Amino acid sequence: MTNQQTWIGKSVHRVDAPAKLKGEPVYMTDRPLENPCFGRVLRSRYPHARILRIDTAKASALPGVICVLTHKDVPGLNGFGIVIPDQPVLCFDKVRMMGDALALVAAETPEIAAAALDLIEVDYEPLPIVDDALAAIMPGSPLVHETGNIHLRTVIRRGEVAQAFAEAAVVVDHVYFTPRQAHMFLETEGGVGQLMPNGELHIWCPAQAAFRDRLQVARLLGWDPERIREYSSPSGGAFGGKDELTVQHYLALLALHTGGRPVKIHLSREESTVAGIKRHPFMVQMRTAAAADGTFLAQEAFVVADTGAYASLGGPVLNLAIEHIGGVYRFPSLNVEGYCVYTNNGISGAFRGFGVPQVLVALESNIDEIARRLGRDPLDLRRQNLIQRGDLSAIGNPMTTGVGNQAVLEALENSPTWKERTAKKAAVTDPWKRRGVGIGLCMQGLGLGKGIPDYGAAVIELLPGGKFKVGISIQEIGTGNQTAYAQFAAEALGCDVADVEVIQGDTGYSADAGTVTATRSVFTGGKAIQITAEKMVALLRSTGAESYAAAYAVARERGLETKVRGSFAWPEADEEIPGAFGLPHHIYGYGAQAALVEVDTLTGEVQVLEVASVVDTGKSINPMGVEGQSEGGVAQGVGLALMEDTVVREGRFLNANMSNYIIPTAGDVPKVETFIVEVHEEKGPSGAKGMGEVPIVPTMPAIFGAIYDAVGVQMFRAPATPERVYMAMMGDPSATEDTPALRARIAEGRRAGLAAQLHQTEGEGYAQPKGPEDEEA
Amino acid sequence: MELKMNVNGQPVAVEVAPTEPLLQVLRERLGLVGAKEPCGKGECGGCTVLMNGQTVNACLVMAAQAEGAEVLTVEGLAAPDGKLHPVQQAFVEAGAVQCGYCMTGMVMSAFSLLQQNPQPTEAEIKEGMEGNLCRCTGYQKVFDAVNLAAGRLR
Numbered sequence: 001m002t003n004q005q006t007w008i009g010k011s012v013h014r015v016d017a018p019a020k021l022k023g024e025p026v027y028m029t030d031r032p033l034e035n036p037c038f039g040r041v042l043r044s045r046y047p048h049a050r051i052l053r054i055d056t057a058k059a060s061a062l063p064g065v066i067c068v069l070t071h072k073d074v075p076g077l078n079g080f081g082i083v084i085p086d087q088p089v090l091c092f093d094k095v096r097m098m099g100d101a102l103a104l105v106a107a108e109t110p111e112i113a114a115a116a117l118d119l120i121e122v123d124y125e126p127l128p129i130v131d132d133a134l135a136a137i138m139p140g141s142p143l144v145h146e147t148g149n150i151h152l153r154t155v156i157r158r159g160e161v162a163q164a165f166a167e168a169a170v171v172v173d174h175v176y177f178t179p180r181q182a183h184m185f186l187e188t189e190g191g192v193g194q195l196m197p198n199g200e201l202h203i204w205c206p207a208q209a210a211f212r213d214r215l216q217v218a219r220l221l222g223w224d225p226e227r228i229r230e231y232s233s234p235s236g237g238a239f240g241g242k243d244e245l246t247v248q249h250y251l252a253l254l255a256l257h258t259g260g261r262p263v264k265i266h267l268s269r270e271e272s273t274v275a276g277i278k279r280h281p282f283m284v285q286m287r288t289a290a291a292a293d294g295t296f297l298a299q300e301a302f303v304v305a306d307t308g309a310y311a312s313l314g315g316p317v318l319n320l321a322i323e324h325i326g327g328v329y330r331f332p333s334l335n336v337e338g339y340c341v342y343t344n345n346g347i348s349g350a351f352r353g354f355g356v357p358q359v360l361v362a363l364e365s366n367i368d369e370i371a372r373r374l375g376r377d378p379l380d381l382r383r384q385n386l387i388q389r390g391d392l393s394a395i396g397n398p399m400t401t402g403v404g405n406q407a408v409l410e411a412l413e414n415s416p417t418w419k420e421r422t423a424k425k426a427a428v429t430d431p432w433k434r435r436g437v438g439i440g441l442c443m444q445g446l447g448l449g450k451g452i453p454d455y456g457a458a459v460i461e462l463l464p465g466g467k468f469k470v471g472i473s474i475q476e477i478g479t480g481n482q483t484a485y486a487q488f489a490a491e492a493l494g495c496d497v498a499d500v501e502v503i504q505g506d507t508g509y510s511a512d513a514g515t516v517t518a519t520r521s522v523f524t525g526g527k528a529i530q531i532t533a534e535k536m537v538a539l540l541r542s543t544g545a546e547s548y549a550a551a552y553a554v555a556r557e558r559g560l561e562t563k564v565r566g567s568f569a570w571p572e573a574d575e576e577i578p579g580a581f582g583l584p585h586h587i588y589g590y591g592a593q594a595a596l597v598e599v600d601t602l603t604g605e606v607q608v609l610e611v612a613s614v615v616d617t618g619k620s621i622n623p624m625g626v627e628g629q630s631e632g633g634v635a636q637g638v639g640l641a642l643m644e645d646t647v648v649r650e651g652r653f654l655n656a657n658m659s660n661y662i663i664p665t666a667g668d669v670p671k672v673e674t675f676i677v678e679v680h681e682e683k684g685p686s687g688a689k690g691m692g693e694v695p696i697v698p699t700m701p702a703i704f705g706a707i708y709d710a711v712g713v714q715m716f717r718a719p720a721t722p723e724r725v726y727m728a729m730m731g732d733p734s735a736t737e738d739t740p741a742l743r744a745r746i747a748e749g750r751r752a753g754l755a756a757q758l759h760q761t762e763g764e765g766y767a768q769p770k771g772p773e774d775e776e777a
Numbered sequence: 778m779e780l781k782m783n784v785n786g787q788p789v790a791v792e793v794a795p796t797e798p799l800l801q802v803l804r805e806r807l808g809l810v811g812a813k814e815p816c817g818k819g820e821c822g823g824c825t826v827l828m829n830g831q832t833v834n835a836c837l838v839m840a841a842q843a844e845g846a847e848v849l850t851v852e853g854l855a856a857p858d859g860k861l862h863p864v865q866q867a868f869v870e871a872g873a874v875q876c877g878y879c880m881t882g883m884v885m886s887a888f889s890l891l892q893q894n895p896q897p898t899e900a901e902i903k904e905g906m907e908g909n910l911c912r913c914t915g916y917q918k919v920f921d922a923v924n925l926a927a928g929r930l931r
Contacts, residue, residue, distance in 0.1 A: 014874050017874040020874055021865040021869065021874065032808055184912050186823055187876070187878045237876040269816045269818070478913045625872070628875055628913075633915075635914070636912070669917070
């Protein structure tokens, strides 16, 4: 490999920016349509209820209504879900959350479709709900699914835990709660479905897994997947929230009944919030032990994740959280019990960070307290316990790939936010305000994990004039991978970025490279493009031509194939972690952040003034893009730490629009300084790893540490709203959730969880949704 | 009712319901999809257009209120040959675009800000862009873009 690279490592301008900035119809929900009709979804009126009757007669009779569909109109499997299909496409026996779908309407106008929804009669028998994840574990709790409320239990024990706690000089034990953060991508779920004259079903819908979506749709239709084509890129934001089917299933069903007319669905913000997945709220009770010299001895945790009414990716989210329960540090002993449980609180699933931010805030906050009790500098204590390459991680994974924790810690130490913290804290102007600085370190497993098929593939087509078309299923959801892919291709083919057109997310053209999740898109796409480009270079050589333009002419003359394909399998760990599906990961991204905050002691309001954000990307393909991801990740982390929670009371959503679910504005975000650290990953394309999720992960603990540094109170529940910070500062008893009563419930929950007979284990024996016919039989 | 207005310098006359939002008229009747509907409540600024020289949330303007108005949408900024307006070009160069869905609204707010205040301070830029929500960027490169555009338009 030559060190002189033309495109890799350059801050190339985004290739997709001009069309987006001009307002051209690039998004799936902006496509011009000929003779469209409009679809709507009837959602549940109760968070948990038996369905006694659905009558669509009046709705069907409304002039302008084209079709009204119920579960009877699902020709194939009436269920979907990435890991297990436990979510009904259209509910038939009961509803389990407010977002559940009961019927679909297509009509001449959106107004008629809305009126038709009101005419559908549904009789419900409300059922008792379970809206607390810890309560859901207990015997006697209302059941969301007949098979039990525990979707997944993962227990990992390693080393001599009891002995370590007995011998420890310091033991820190707290309970932390994290919120149901909403993705709030600006483009709500939507798209278009159309039955084409050739009998194919086409779906235009922003998404994160085109080929898997196609498979899920084929399954519910009872069709051959080859008859379905999904166009799914670009997306107006996703962050994991479009990883599951969003509206593709509804579009598919409706399109079979609209006589070949395109049918469009575009969810309102309220419907998006109620029906869409969220970040899993976690309760984490964490007990951490250290020796007098600061060496970490043991980590014990009881983790409960609320997946809501359906599994989606709840199991893998729990397991990724557990994998990172010890962060970037050595822990010779570990005892972790984790539960992913069903409730009637909407539905949770993939969200940037994928469970890791939820446990990292507990870990890093505990470490800060250990440092205080030992009189140690928090950064220095962390340095002492860093995993080195060749060590085992907390769950016992041998860390054999590029370990970047040392490098990110050093960069953080040299950042002005940390280095000049004393002066920055003293620069506070108002006497009722206090400033503080806190830090957080993280790692993030990349790719899908041990035992889960993970691969990349691309097609490259030679075009007239020596230009190229690159086809890859991984979508552009905003991260800049389209530009990165053009850079990889231009570098490997020796052309200009402008000569490469990247086609993403189209099952009819792009090769199946899996999902745009798990910070896998640069690694997967880059590697696939490099491997495929070698075949294009071989094609050039075989023609004997001097240039690709000439090669094209020769290839056409000789009837040679001008489209080449390549694929590869992701590297994975040698050994799995017993009892923990998908663990471990093999390659990790690393991050570290320092936050400077200012707390108003009169109101409890926290303003984040600046954040130093360090990311180990392996080789950075596009540094400007990395900065953008870093700044955006921090902004989402600020929201998670201080502002955001989808409030669900008794199963009902209280803040479903942007008027009451507040995301950070231009006035709320800190100044972010990004420091890129490149710990070369020999298995990655040009040494790259990926970094998209990393910057949201350390932000919450850094802010919580900074709040403590400023006003001397530890926050245990995010978001740390002004009320919560103020009450904590006042020493108000209501601010203390860690009561003997909670501890008693946790003890009961641990006993109940371990004693529970599980009807399902990851990957086998999952209950399939039943149709009404099965029930009668 | 028949709604007559000037959109991007062109007179248009369309049959609309009086209660129809201007955003719907632009998107569904005129095919101008640069203005988006992320919230429909005037909270996010994703539908920002200029009406008689002032930024408005097109989702909150009723069609009847736009009668006779001069409306400028993002489609009216670039040159007829497709060359980006300096504000748009600055957004490209500053790396402000990620998913891009909020960016048409951002561009309109930035355009309007710089029309009214060609040399905004850092605080004025922040204030000027506060009505536009973005979930991808953290806004920093948006501020950079406005700064860059201000320097070039001066």
